[in-house]
Amino acid sequence: MEGVDSTQLRTLAAVVGEGSFDRAARLLHVTQSAVSQRIKALEATVGQVLVRRGRPCRITEAGRPLLRLASQLVLLESEALAEARGPLAGTRDGTRVAVAVNADSLATWFVDALARVPAELALRFDVRQDDQDHSAELLRDGSVLAAVTAQREAVQGCRVRRLGALRYRALATPELAGRWFADGLTAAALAVAPVLVFDRKDRVQHRFIRAVTGRDLYPPAHYLPSVPAFSEAVRRGLGWALIPEPLAGPDLAAGVCVDLDPTRHVDVPLYWQHWRLESTVLDALTAAVRAVAAETLH
Amino acid sequence: MEGVDSTQLRTLAAVVGEGSFDRAARLLHVTQSAVSQRIKALEATVGQVLVRRGRPCRITEAGRPLLRLASQLVLLESEALAEARGPLAGTRDGTRVAVAVNADSLATWFVDALARVPAELALRFDVRQDDQDHSAELLRDGSVLAAVTAQREAVQGCRVRRLGALRYRALATPELAGRWFADGLTAAALAVAPVLVFDRKDRVQHRFIRAVTGRDLYPPAHYLPSVPAFSEAVRRGLGWALIPEPLAGPDLAAGVCVDLDPTRHVDVPLYWQHWRLESTVLDALTAAVRAVAAETLH
Numbered sequence: 001m002e003g004v005d006s007t008q009l010r011t012l013a014a015v016v017g018e019g020s021f022d023r024a025a026r027l028l029h030v031t032q033s034a035v036s037q038r039i040k041a042l043e044a045t046v047g048q049v050l051v052r053r054g055r056p057c058r059i060t061e062a063g064r065p066l067l068r069l070a071s072q073l074v075l076l077e078s079e080a081l082a083e084a085r086g087p088l089a090g091t092r093d094g095t096r097v098a099v100a101v102n103a104d105s106l107a108t109w110f111v112d113a114l115a116r117v118p119a120e121l122a123l124r125f126d127v128r129q130d131d132q133d134h135s136a137e138l139l140r141d142g143s144v145l146a147a148v149t150a151q152r153e154a155v156q157g158c159r160v161r162r163l164g165a166l167r168y169r170a171l172a173t174p175e176l177a178g179r180w181f182a183d184g185l186t187a188a189a190l191a192v193a194p195v196l197v198f199d200r201k202d203r204v205q206h207r208f209i210r211a212v213t214g215r216d217l218y219p220p221a222h223y224l225p226s227v228p229a230f231s232e233a234v235r236r237g238l239g240w241a242l243i244p245e246p247l248a249g250p251d252l253a254a255g256v257c258v259d260l261d262p263t264r265h266v267d268v269p270l271y272w273q274h275w276r277l278e279s280t281v282l283d284a285l286t287a288a289v290r291a292v293a294a295e296t297l298h
Numbered sequence: 299m300e301g302v303d304s305t306q307l308r309t310l311a312a313v314v315g316e317g318s319f320d321r322a323a324r325l326l327h328v329t330q331s332a333v334s335q336r337i338k339a340l341e342a343t344v345g346q347v348l349v350r351r352g353r354p355c356r357i358t359e360a361g362r363p364l365l366r367l368a369s370q371l372v373l374l375e376s377e378a379l380a381e382a383r384g385p386l387a388g389t390r391d392g393t394r395v396a397v398a399v400n401a402d403s404l405a406t407w408f409v410d411a412l413a414r415v416p417a418e419l420a421l422r423f424d425v426r427q428d429d430q431d432h433s434a435e436l437l438r439d440g441s442v443l444a445a446v447t448a449q450r451e452a453v454q455g456c457r458v459r460r461l462g463a464l465r466y467r468a469l470a471t472p473e474l475a476g477r478w479f480a481d482g483l484t485a486a487a488l489a490v491a492p493v494l495v496f497d498r499k500d501r502v503q504h505r506f507i508r509a510v511t512g513r514d515l516y517p518p519a520h521y522l523p524s525v526p527a528f529s530e531a532v533r534r535g536l537g538w539a540l541i542p543e544p545l546a547g548p549d550l551a552a553g554v555c556v557d558l559d560p561t562r563h564v565d566v567p568l569y570w571q572h573w574r575l576e577s578t579v580l581d582a583l584t585a586a587v588r589a590v591a592a593e594t595l596h
Contacts, residue, residue: 018498019498026516056498094492094518103524106522106524106526106527107524107526107527108526110527111522111527111530111531111534111536112530112534114520114531114534114536115531115534115535115536122518124492124518124519124520125520125521125522125536126520126521127520127521127522127523127524127527128523129523129524194392194422200316200317200354218324220392220420220422221422222422222423222424222425223423223424223425224404224409224423224425225425225426225427226401226404226405226425226427226525227524227525227526228404228405228406228525228526229404229405229408229409229425232409232410233409233412233413236409236410236412236413237413238409238412238413238423
C-alpha cells in the first residue's frame with residue numbers, strides 16, 4: 001500500500017471501531033481535530049470518501065479494503081508491542097477484539113469462551129450480535145476479525161472451521177400442547193397453533209414444520225427478537241417454539257414446558273470464521289471457542 | 299385523503315409489516331402480482347416511491363405519513379370486524395400489534411404484560427427491540443403503535459405515560475471487587491477497572507461513574523449487546539456493570555455477585571408512548587403494561 005500512512009490507518013480503525021471522532025481521539029490520546037485531519041488526509045490520498053460521518057460513523061463501500069488492512073495492522077502492532085514489553089505490560093486500554101456472534105450462541109455458550117481466554121492478554125471484547133448475512137460483511141470489511149455464523153462458505157481471506165451444531169427442541173407449555181396438539185403434531189394443528197419467531201430471518205420453526213409435515217405452513221406468529229423474552233413467552237404460553245437445548249433443559253426438567261416431540265430436533269451447524277493471520281490473540285480466542293463448542297454443541 | 303384507496307393502504311401496511319411482497323401476498327390471500335400492482339398504483343397516485351424494495355422492504359421517507367395512516371386503518375378495521383362478528387370469531391391470522399421495547403424491559407418484565415392481554419383478542423405481537431431514538435421514529439412512521447422508551451417527550455400524535463423507573467445496581471464478582479475495589483469505588487479504581495457496556499448508546503455505566511466520582515472516566519470496556527450474555531459476563535468476572543434489579547437479585551442472593559455500593563443505584567425512567575386512537579386492542583395492552591410496570595418498576 002505505497003503512500004498510505006500507518007498513523008492514518010490506525011486512526012481510521014479507531015473512528016469506525018469507536019463509532020465517533022471524539023471517542024477515537026480519546027482512545028488515541030490526541031485531539032479530535034488531529035483525528036479529523038488524518039481522516040481527511042487519508043481520503044485525499046485515496047481519492048475517496050472513506051467514513052460516512054454520522055452517529056455512529058461508518059465505513060463507506062470504498063473504505064472497506066482499507067478498514068480491513070487498518071484493523072489487521074492495529075491487531076498485529078498491538079501484539080508486537082505487548083510481546084516486546086512483556087506479557088503483563090500491555091497498555092491499559094488493552095487490545096480491542098471485535099467478533100460477530102449469532103444471538104442464540106451469545107445467549108448460551110459464547111461468554112464461557114470469552115471467560116476462558118487468558119486474562120493476561122488484556123483484551124477488550126467488542127461483540128456484535130448478528131445474523132449470518134451481516135457477519136460475512138463485517139468479516140469482509142474488517143469490522144470483526146472472527147465470527148460464529150451458520151455460513152459455511154469461507155469469506156474471502158478467512159479460514160472457516162466447523163464448531164458443531166446447536167440443537168433446538170420444540171417446546172410449549174403443557175396447556176398449549178393439550179389445547180392445540182392433543183392429536184399430535186398434525187398439519188391441521190401446526191397450521192393454526194400460535195408459534196413464536198425470533199425475527200424476519202428466523203426460519204427454524206418453519207424448517208421444523210416442514211420436516212414434520214412435508215409442507216410449508218404459515219401459522220399466526222408472534223415476533224420476539226430477544227432470547228430471554230422468547231423463552232419467557234414460551235413459558236407463559238404465548239406460543240410454541242424451537243428453543244436451544246441449553247435453555248430448554250431447565251424448563252423441561254421443571255415441568256414448565258414439554259417437548260412436543262422428543263424424537264425430533266433441529267440442528268443448526270455453526271462455523272468459526274476468522275482472518276487468516278498469525279496472531280496470538282486470534283489463536284487464543286480460537287482455542288477457547290473450539291473448546292467450549294466441543295463441550296456444548298453436537 | 300381523497301383519492302387514496304383503502305385496499306392499497308392495507309397492502310402498503312402488509313408489505314412493510316411483513317417485510318416482503320410475497321409474505322404480504324400470503325397474509326392478504328392474493329397473488330404477489332396483485333400486491334405489486336397495488337403498491338405501484340398507490341405510488342402513482344401519490345407521485346412518490348413509497349417502498350424501498352429490498353430484504354426486508356422498508357418505507358421511504360415520503361411514505362411515512364401514508365404508512366401511519368395505513369397502520370391505523372388496519373387496526374381499526376380489524377377491531378370493527380371482530381366486534382361485528384363477535385369476540386371469538388376473529389380471523390385466524392389475528393390482529394397484528396407492533397410495539398418497540400428497550401432491551402432490558404423486554405428481557406425482564408415486558409413478556410409478563412403480553413401474557414396478561416386477554417387471549418380472546420387473538421393478537422399477534424410483533425415486537426421490535428430498540429433503543430429510544432429509533433423507537434420515536436418507528437412511532438412517527440406508523441411501524442409500531444406503541445413503545446416502551448426512555449424518551450419522555452410525546453412523539454407527534456402520541457400520548458405518553460410514565461411507567462416508573464427500571465433500577466440498576468452495580469454488580470461484580472467478589473474476586474473482581476476484591477482485586478480492583480479493595481479501597482472502594484475510588485476514581486483511581488473506576489478509571490482502570492474493566493467495565494461492561496451493552497452497546498455504543500449505553501450510557502448507564504458512565505452515568506454511575508460520574509455520579510460516584512463527579513468525573514467522566516473511560517475505563518477499558520467490553521461491548522456485549524445481549525442481555526443474557528451481559529449478565530453472564532459479569533458473573534464470569536469479565537468486568538463490573540450496572541444490572542437491572544430483576545436480574546441482579548438472584549445473583550446477589552446466590553453470592554455469585556456483590557453489590558459494589560448498596561447505597562447507590564441508577565434509575566432509568568421509562569415511558570409508554572402510544573398512538574392517540576380509540577382502540578380496544580391498544581386499551582387492553584396499555585392496561586396490561588401499566589399493571590406489570592406498577593409491580594416491577596420504581
